[in-house]
Amino acid sequence: MSNGLVQILNKPMDRRTATQTIAAGLALGLGWLETSCSPAASAAEKEKAKLDWQEYFQGNFKLMTEDEKRATVERLERQHQIRTGQTVNIADTDARPNVLFGYAFNISKCRGYMDCVRACQVENNQDRRSEMAYIRIHEHKNGQISFEHADDEYFHEVPAAGHFYMGTQCMHCQNPPCVDVCPVKATWMEPDGIVVVDYNWCIGCRYCMAACPYDARRFNWASPAIPEHEVNPNQHYLGNRLRKKGVVEKCTFCVQRSREGGQPACVEACPTGARIFGNLLDPDSEIRWVLANKKVFRLKEDLGTEPKFWYFMD
Amino acid sequence: MQSATRPAWQQFVIDGLEEVTHGSWRYHAWMATLTFFMLLGSWAYSVQMREGLIVTGMHDHVSWGLYISNFTFLVGVAAAAVVLVMPTYVLKDHDFSRAVLIGEAMAVAALVMAISFVVVDVGGPARLWHMLPGLGLFNWPSSMLCWDILVLNVYLVLNFSIPLYLLYSRYNDRSPNRKLYLPLVLLSILWAVSLHLVTAFLYAGLPARPFWHTALMGPRFLATAFTAGPALMILVLSVIRRNTPFQIRDVTIGKLSLVVTVAAQICLVMLVSEMFTEFYRSTHHGASARYLYFGLAGHHALVPWIWSAIAMNVAATGILTVHRSRKTPVLLEVGCVLLFLGILIEKGVGTIIPGFIPEPWGKIHEYAPSWVEITVSAGIWAAGCFVFTVLAKTAIPIELGERRYRATPNHSPSAVVAPTLVMPDGTPVAPPQSAPTA
Incomplete structure (x- = not known):
């Protein structure tokens, strides 16, 4: 075709x-x-x-x-x-065979430092004016996981007493609702499980943003601005290359790193080791060890989206 | 002006152009006002094109706003043309024969506006060719937006071509071929219902937005469409029959007002049904409804709007339900104005915005349209009025028999004092009787 x-x-x-x-x-x-x-x-x-x-x-x-x-x-x-x-x-590296990427987030270890958020912005060439961020860190009060009562715009010393932290970002659903609704097939799931956007093909209708239950997608409401010397030159077509105004973008598990065998910037930046990323099809991977040995759960499982993003506690 | 040497279609276009460029000073003032707003809207849109959608009130949390709200409402208005089309062409109900052309012109204007509202909402209008068959990629049948684009455009073609064919036949003093247009008419009726169901499914198909993810969405869209559409039609027909020699009989208005009344009553039933489900045992999923009707966590931007809309709808339904007030022209028109505005608010901003509030993680980021959005929207509404006026202005003289391809010299417009009523296919209709309406 x-x-x-x-x-x-x-x-x-x-x-x-x-x-x-x-x-x-x-x-x-x-x-x-x-x-x-x-x-x-x-x-x-x-x-x-x-x-x-x-x-x-x-x-x-x-x-x-x-x-x-x-x-x-x-x-x-x-x-x-x-x-x-x-x-x-x-x-333009393609997905490697026998790879399906997955992610696990250790709630016990995250202390809300938000180094992941900053590393993500720098790595993925996001708009600096709007401080676009793919990752949100939610500060929960002990005793409940209730996102509407959590604080995701905290500005104080962390970790705050009596609180714990959870990060959300694109869950790279195995059954992604955002992909179904796109009228022009500008977004799809790659064979290695990463949900990507072709920024040149996206018409900017934002239907995918309405369809996403995890607030994973961001829109370039204006032309993204990044100081020339801060541009990360190591890019991927489906990842962190520079975007134009009027298109949707999102977390790609740092496709420019992960397809070259590296770790996403958020995983690398986390000072507490709360973030675990790897190949779900590799029985010896750390992510497989977590899924086998920890009591894991996912968010909004009732929606049938099959996220490849798990949470667990030590 | 009319030269028999020109081919009929050429003369048809020339006559049409002459018709739209000539009129009373009030006509010219009306068109000038519309043009002014269209230019103003174009300028605001140029600002949006230059700066991006940042100049709107939308943001990552409320990613659809006034544009998509207007789009949703206008698709309903367009779908409501079927109310006139079905009885006229299929059931041969003569009462609607006059109004049907006006109804279809209204549908065309509403569709032009609806499509314009989608185009101004997208971030990359230049890349819309990605949807064209052959060149682009159409995510059909998976994406409901593809379904919507498909049904909108086909409905536009149907509603434009059927009246064009009928008028052109009448212009040439030919009776139109029933075998040719009746299948299209039947298709357009089917299409009108599916058109609006598909628009409802656009939202109802998103489990991520619990406020929209309800089976009531489709039926409620149809009910509100059949309220606001015919209500607008009654208002337009009242204006036309006051200002032109085009006769619209009381019985037509009477039947239309019955449609509006029943649909408005059904709308209220559905409102009560929705509110009961959301509030009797309020769950997590009722947060958007709580925000819309009562405000949530100190945010209540939409509360005055939705209660104004409900008050207008309830008052108008009351006026229309009582036979005596419905049959009083002034009260009927007041009721129609109230219903039009009430549903515009309830089905537009009152449906689209709460879907995004609170956002998926429960936070509240409110939305208010910017001046750019308001100006562009005003421009599109002006364009819709412009399109409707042009269509109606050209259609009425042909329908009245004032414009004909081979007009005899003594067949001047002034000679047509009381034109015989005809069906759109040219069959004469018995003279109007003051038949009591139900």
Whole structure:
């Protein structure tokens, strides 16, 4: 199945795709006309305009061939270089076979330091103006797990006496409601269980935000702003690459790290070891040990979302 | 102006353009006012395009606001055209024959507004081609939004093409082919009901939002649609028959007002039913309803709105239920205005916003529309009124027989004093009788 004008243009022609190709040619031609006919434009400007047009007409990442994926991320790298003069490395690493990522959160160990929240922001190139955060740390009073009575905007020394802490973020549901509702298949679950968003394909309708029972998704209400020197250059197409305004984003279990065998930034940053991440299909993984030896539970299990995010206590 | 040498369709377009560009000073003032608001709305939208949706009152916790509220309400108004379509075309109820064209024009205008409200709500309107068949990816049948886009657009085409065909036939003094349009009419009736059910399922299909996740959502949407839609229709028809030679008989208004009355009564039953379930043994899932009706943890932005809406709906239902007051034109119109406003609030902001409050982890972040949202919304409403006026202005003279392709010179508009009533398919109708309404 083909989609996206650039993909269609690169495909061998048959009768079925003929009309699509004509439409594509028209649209691309207009773009070319606009840039190439402008006598004032420099070569760099023309290249930028050309790449921007290619970006606008690119297809859905999930349906791209390996070559198309490679070409797409290389173009995005070049576009970033033209825009800012900086070099970033955008990976398109696929899910590894026999990997299904899962996460466990040790309620006994979390002390509410929120180092995970900060590490996540830095790692994932989130908007600094709105202080966007994928992780919320809820401060519960002893004696109840009641989120509406918890404090997730605390500003005092932690750990506070008589309180305990729980973090929420994307639960990477095995049956994700956000994926079902997306009208254009801009969000999906990867074979390794990570729920991702194609930021170039998202139309910004925010239906997925309404469908998520865990407040996992964030919207770029304005153009995200990150100081140039704070941009994390180690990126993944489906992860922490820079977003534009008007698209949805979310936790990706730091796909740019986890697919290279690393740990998500939140896990690495946690000073108390409350966060455990690993391959659910690997019988020797720490996450499997937790699931086998601790009394674990998940949040809002009654909704049938099958989160791959467990909580436990020592 | 009319030249017999031109092909009929050309003359049809020319006559239409002439019709919409000529009128009384009040007509021009009305269109100028609408244009002003449309331009104002466009400018506000350009601000939103430049800055992003940050200029709206929406945020990560209340991620849909005034736009989607208006969308929800207007889909209902559009669906209500079926109230007129079904009896006229299928049951051959002659009383509705005149009003049906107006009803369908209203449906088209409501759909144009509904679709516009979705377009202004998305963060990347330029990327909407991702939905086009062939080029993009349509997540059908999984996403209810895809269903909604599909039914909205097909319903728009149906409601535009059926009256166009009937009017064009009448313009050419031909009787329309019943075999051609009747299947489309039947389809449009089926479509109207599914249209609004699908819009309800858009929300009811989200267990993450307990306020919406109720089986009552679909039926309640239909009931509110069949209240607000025909109520608006009564108001529009009253204006038209006061200001144009287009006759709308009392019996038509009478039957429409009965539809409104019954639907409004059903709405109240459903309101009571919802409130009982939410409040008798109030659970965790009733938090949104508590926020909406009584306020929650010191937040009560919607409380005055929803109680105003309930008061308006109850008062109007009372007025319409009593035969004598329903048959008094002034009181009927007051009732219709109250119902229109009451349901606009209850079904718009009163349904969409509480779905997000409290957010999934129980926190309350309230929402208030920004000036950009209000201005863009006003612009879209003006555009809807504009579309309706253009459609009605062109349709009425054709329906009255004032505009014809091959008009004889002495067949001037002034000659048509008391036009014979005809069904949309051209069958003449017996002269109006002052038949008592039920």
